[in-house]
Amino acid sequence: MVSEKMVGLVKNSSAIRAMFEEGQKMAAIYGAENVYDFSIGNPNVAPPEAVKKAILELVSEDSPRLHAYMNNAGFEDVRDAICKSLNRRFDTQFVQENIIMTVGAAGGLNVIFRALLNPEDEVITFAPYFGEYRSYVGNYDGKLVAVAPDTKTFQPNIEEFEKVITAKTKAVLINTPNNPTGVVYAEETIKRLVAVMEKKQQEFGNPIYLISDEPYRELVYDGVFVPYLTKYYKNTIVGYSFSKSLSLPGERIGYLVIPKEVEDYNMVLGAANVANRILGYVNAPSMFQLVVAKCIDEKTDVGYYDRNRETLYQGLKELGFECIKPEGAFYLFVKSPIEDDKKFCEIAKKYNLLIVAGSNFGCSGFVRMAYCVAHDTIVNALPKFRELAKELKMIA
């Protein structure tokens, strides 16, 4: 009796979420300390102390606007604080009108797809990619087209990209630092990507929007450079979330940047504002808009994740697992030691190791491990990975 569109989705409901919910059940059975849950990007690092301070200040101010409606795009002073921070850090020239506060990055992506897509429009992304993208595009009857991965570097495969871009391509969706690989798309790759897009826009006579999903922007290691994409291509729209940078994933707070250089700017901005309202978000949560504005230059303890990255990466490498060393985010994308990545995840589960099959990211033969966990979880999981490697005869 439900929507036909939903039947398949319910049956194949997010494997990541299913694993997360199963992990909670396993924790209840075996004790949380005996379950090694690498399934979900739920940051283990507490929010910066400034978040707590901001909440306490806001509550004590008793401002009538604290929990109230505001313009659908969000509080103007919050949007102003955000664009000033962006301008300072990336040498951009945004004004508050360019910012729409959203219910996290997932909300922002839904808003922009609702704003842009007609049925059958195509959105290209690069495998491996966050599996939910397929639903976000499908919600508006668009079609997600995945470019096959370059499993050596996990940089976008530009040759393959050029083969799949067509007159139906409305947008290209990228995610850097990347979930699930932790790879940061190199400036050189970006330049090649947008060169193709510029050429194809000319050829087809239609704008092709570059949508940059950036929840992991602040989570980078070894000082790696993450290009700000509006500076490379004028039809760029940025989606951001404070879920990871301030460890606030449950609060659903993020924003879209729609620069004035975007083709059909007024209409795109208007459509995004209306979409924010009619999709039922109405506005991003009011108090957390004010909280993030007060914490705009705060960020999470990247050093914590860096230590986890080193421990898990080195530990797995010693056991014979193959993996590219991530430059950002908090995921390791490990080659499955057996062909069937789903089967590998099932075997791992026997050791209470919860990891997610790469096929959920459009890249079978790999598995994702989210290392945004307690450091001890990694330390205690490594002997279990050793047992797993033994079972698979990777080590004696």
Place this chain on the structure above:
Amino acid sequence: MVSEKMVGLVKNSSAIRAMFEEGQKMAAIYGAENVYDFSIGNPNVAPPEAVKKAILELVSEDSPRLHAYMNNAGFEDVRDAICKSLNRRFDTQFVQENIIMTVGAAGGLNVIFRALLNPEDEVITFAPYFGEYRSYVGNYDGKLVAVAPDTKTFQPNIEEFEKVITAKTKAVLINTPNNPTGVVYAEETIKRLVAVMEKKQQEFGNPIYLISDEPYRELVYDGVFVPYLTKYYKNTIVGYSFSKSLSLPGERIGYLVIPKEVEDYNMVLGAANVANRILGYVNAPSMFQLVVAKCIDEKTDVGYYDRNRETLYQGLKELGFECIKPEGAFYLFVKSPIEDDKKFCEIAKKYNLLIVAGSNFGCSGFVRMAYCVAHDTIVNALPKFRELAKELKMIA
């Protein structure tokens, strides 16, 4: 270049929202005290003190779950607190599995329409109705069918309803206490409504879901009885929001109730959970889930709205305006003294009186006034309404 679906929506963007945004501009020009903004349901009453206390307690607890992801349906103990409160107050038998926490009632309605609707499915509602319903249904290519109003009582017109219900009817959407009329649907009306629905379900061999949008449930005057609809019809799904009952409209916190008696229960529940995730809400804001659980038996100062109701109702009546006396919510639905309700709103604006045309609610010839404002706004607006009545020759 934007979605064709959005072009018209952008051009005819919500008149209520447009008025609200214009009101803020007018306040900047004339001073807030000289603008009488009855345009939007933004509660003027502060949240109960318990909300502040709950936030302070939660923040001081430093619980790792405070800002974290949880199951898409929400924290289990929060859902448990909600169903226990419902069971206590309405003699129902819900369990926590029946509750899905949502991003306000607007989020909840989008979730349930995404879960249920196939393209061309019809959703029947009763004029006058909240104009956004059209978009919420249209988001999923459903068709909103409005039953013509009974402008004497503003109770649902059951004779007309029986004429428009067809095999394509997937759901009936009602809102009681009603926005924009303030009318509470009488138990007798509800019984007649569900009798027709039962009969038609039998006739067509398909479930017809009754969706009850109840953000104003707690806002009733003179002890009027608001039937809890799951007790009258088994295929009932309830959408609730704390926006009005706790004065938290900006925080986007509410829930859906999907009782186990609903036909195809497991699939409907599963589809709603997936919809909550893929529409990009992911989950209702985490901290405010915990806040509302702590404030579950609190409610806003209804007496405040009651005083406003009396003052505005009596004041307008004395000036010759015609209006049904509201029993709930915080709106007055006043007959336009001239045929063209939009023109009347334009004339009122000359006196800095901001009111919304009934045609936005599928009921032309009337206007809506939201009296969730400072009492002084009403007192000071009445002389302006007098001038307006004079201009229209309603009084000498």
